[in-house]
Amino acid sequence: MLDPFHILIAEDEVLAAMALEDFLSLRGFRVTVAANGVEALERYVSQRVHALVTDLRMPRMDGQTLIREIRERDATLPVVVMTGYLNQDSDLTHERWKPLEIFSKPVNPRTICETLNRMLGLPQRA
Amino acid sequence: MALGFDELLDTGGFVPHGVCLLWRPDILMLHVGSDILIGLSYFSIPVALTYFVLRRRDVAFGWVALLFALFIIACGTTHFLSVWTLWTPDYVLEGLVKLITAFASLGTAAALWWLMPRLLALPSPRELEASNRALAQEVATRREMENRYSSFFNNLAEALFIVRVEPDGDFAFEAINPALARATGLDPERLRGQHVRDALGPEVANAIIPRYSLCRDRGESVDYEETLDLPVGQRVFHTVLVPVKDAAGRVVRILGSGRDVTERKRLQEEVIQTSKMVTLGTLAAGMAHEMSQPLNVIRLWTENTLTRLQENLLDPARAERALKLVIEQTDRMAKLIDHVRTFGRRDGGGMQAFQPANCIQSAVELVRHQYGMEDIEIIESATSAQLPVTGRPLELEQVILNLFSNARDAIVALRATGAAAGRIMVAISDDRSGHNVVIQVTDDGGGIAPAVLPHIFDPFFTTKEVGKGSGLGLSIGYGIIDGMGGRVDACNVELGGGRRGVRFTITLPSQPVSSADREFSHA
Numbered sequence: 157m158l159d160p161f162h163i164l165i166a167e168d169e170v171l172a173a174m175a176l177e178d179f180l181s182l183r184g185f186r187v188t189v190a191a192n193g194v195e196a197l198e199r200y201v202s203q204r205v206h207a208l209v210t211d212l213r214m215p216r217m218d219g220q221t222l223i224r225e226i227r228e229r230d231a232t233l234p235v236v237v238m239t240g241y242l243n244q245d246s247d248l249t250h251e252r253w254k255p256l257e258i259f260s261k262p263v264n265p266r267t268i269c270e271t272l273n274r275m276l277g278l279p280q281r282a
Numbered sequence: 283m284a285l286g287f288d289e290l291l292d293t294g295g296f297v298p299h300g301v302c303l304l305w306r307p308d309i310l311m312l313h314v315g316s317d318i319l320i321g322l323s324y325f326s327i328p329v330a331l332t333y334f335v336l337r338r339r340d341v342a343f344g345w346v347a348l349l350f351a352l353f354i355i356a357c358g359t360t361h362f363l364s365v366w367t368l369w370t371p372d373y374v375l376e377g378l379v380k381l382i383t384a385f386a387s388l389g390t391a392a393a394l395w396w397l398m399p400r401l402l403a404l405p406s407p408r409e410l411e412a413s414n415r416a417l418a419q420e421v422a423t424r425r426e427m428e429n430r431y432s433s434f435f436n437n438l439a440e441a442l443f444i445v446r447v448e449p450d451g452d453f454a455f456e457a458i459n460p461a462l463a464r465a466t467g468l469d470p471e472r473l474r475g476q477h478v479r480d481a482l483g484p485e486v487a488n489a490i491i492p493r494y495s496l497c498r499d500r501g502e503s504v505d506y507e508e509t510l511d512l513p514v515g516q517r518v519f520h521t522v523l524v525p526v527k528d529a530a531g532r533v534v535r536i537l538g539s540g541r542d543v544t545e546r547k548r549l550q551e552e553v554i555q556t557s558k559m560v561t562l563g564t565l566a567a568g569m570a571h572e573m574s575q576p577l578n579v580i581r582l583w584t585e586n587t588l589t590r591l592q593e594n595l596l597d598p599a600r601a602e603r604a605l606k607l608v609i610e611q612t613d614r615m616a617k618l619i620d621h622v623r624t625f626g627r628r629d630g631g632g633m634q635a636f637q638p639a640n641c642i643q644s645a646v647e648l649v650r651h652q653y654g655m656e657d658i659e660i661i662e663s664a665t666s667a668q669l670p671v672t673g674r675p676l677e678l679e680q681v682i683l684n685l686f687s688n689a690r691d692a693i694v695a696l697r698a699t700g701a702a703a704g705r706i707m708v709a710i711s712d713d714r715s716g717h718n719v720v721i722q723v724t725d726d727g728g729g730i731a732p733a734v735l736p737h738i739f740d741p742f743f744t745t746k747e748v749g750k751g752s753g754l755g756l757s758i759g760y761g762i763i764d765g766m767g768g769r770v771d772a773c774n775v776e777l778g779g780g781r782r783g784v785r786f787t788i789t790l791p792s793q794p795v796s797s798a799d800r801e802f803s804h805a
């Protein structure tokens with residue numbers, strides 16, 4: 157069996173991160189959780205990560221900055237954004253950040269999972 | 283040798299006086315004519331004097347005039363006797379009459395000298411005339427002043443009224459001016475002399491009589507704002523009562539002036555409401571985030587639990603944990619919803635006594651997470667505040683939030699220059715006197731330029747770029763704190779380690795103070 161895909165979750169709300177981690181683990185992903193942008197970037201740099209699931213408003217380093225930092229290193233890493241409030245002048249909807257999908261909180265973990273599968277080129281589960 | 287009265291009057295041994303004049307008719311005629319004329323004149327003078335004294339009852343020292351009359355009659359009599367003795371030698375009788383005249387003259391002369399100082403003190407007609415003129419002038423001046431004051435009273439746009447304090451302490455209207463009549467719809471004629479209790483509706487009377495009583499009992503000016511249901515509708519008045527005291531210091535009248543501030547009040551409320559909306563707008567972003575968090579947790583945990591249930595991977599302990607989490611998160615949301623609901627409400631309820639520490643707590647809770655995102659830490663020092671203050675809790679919370687928001691902006695602006703910042707300190711305590719609660723909000727956002735510091739409470743003054751701030755936050759905050767009888771000051775502080783910032787100090791009296799005291803504290 158292939159090594160499972162490694163998903164990095166950047167989310168400061170511990171309970172949300174925990175539930176998503178559990179959900180994605182059940183779906184066969186390997187999951188790492190970071191509580192803020194800085195921690196997430198450290199994990200990204202030190203480990204091989206296949207996709208990023210991130211919140212936007214986080215202490216120390218926000219999601220936008222994290223995505224910019226990661227895009228500088230990897231133009232093709234699949235990114236899923238979960239946000240409670242998308243600033244109107246955020247340019248995350250721009251083409252240049254793709255592959256990137258944005259979901260408003262509350263998010264449906266099934267949708268997150270399906271999106272990750274699609275972005276990673278995995279077959280959709282029934 | 284003692285002589286009897288008859289012997290004394292015996293003229294036997296004398297010759298008539300005419301013998302001395304050798305009975306020359308011309309000399310006789312001269313003496314007789316002159317003496318008779320003198321005698322008649324002398325007799326007529328006392329008649330005139332007596333007539334004068336009797337008619338002018340206000341003549342001072344009238345008895346002196348009567349003494350004069352007596353002396354002159356006696357004098358006249360001696361002249362008639364001189365004529366008599368020309369032919370009849372009654373020299374003894376003449377002598378006796380002269381003796382009487384002598385006593386009368388002596389008495390009159392003595393009385394005159396004795397009275398002289400008092401007579402001199404009597405105002406002369408010229409003096410009387412001068413003082414009459416002065417009095418007339420005075421009356422004219424006073425009448426003019428009275429006209430002027432009554433024209434003030436009648437024409438001033440300020441609503442004025444005079445209330446008489448009755449001996450039993452009750453109040454009666456003495457006068458109200460046309461401006462007051464117009465502003466309130468009350469009839470000046472109907473009100474005049476009426477007891478306040480009878481002249482006005484019971485609700486209005488019950489609202490104003492305690493104010494009048496305060497002015498009466500304290501003997502000091504009282505000013506206040508009142509909302510009254512009047513014939514013209516509900517109006518808000520800013521009223522000042524001034525006591526008028528008698529010589530004994532008892533308040534006998536109350537002068538009142540009232541300004542209709544209904545419109546101003548409404549505008550003020552609108553501005554406060556607008557600023558609240560602006561604050562609410564800036565908080566909306568934070569709110570959306572705050573609300574989405576618990577919702578997100580709920581959704582993730584329920585989806586998770588459902589999936590595990592469907593796949594037979596759910597153990598009871600996990601299910602219980604998930605459900606408890608869901609309940610907790612709904613509580614968290616309910617709190618947030620409550621908060622937003624009360625914050626948007628128009629006036630946030632009436633004045634009440636409350637613990638200011640609670641307001642600070644909810645203000646901190648409202649922004650802590652949001653500011654945490656921006657790496658701004660809110661540090662609360664242990665609170666020792668026990669005293670309650672009077673006001674509207676939500677308004678105080680709004681003031682604190684506004685201070686937080688300014689602190690945050692200062693920190694963000696300072697960071698943009700490359701400097702380190704990110705702490706907001708908030709402290710609340712009772713002051714040593716035990717009369718005030720002191721709230722301090724301190725940031726490390728670099729401080730305010732000394733030239734700007736005196737202006738920060740001015741309405742519409744802002745240092746922020748166009749579109750970033752209304753410039754109303756601090757001035758409204760100032761108004762709110764002032765309305766609670768407190769004050770707010772700002773100063774720059776050194777925080778050590780090269781950090782500088784601004785400290786806002788709000789001092790709130792624990793006991794509600796009268797507006798008179800407030801005026802004093804502002805002086």
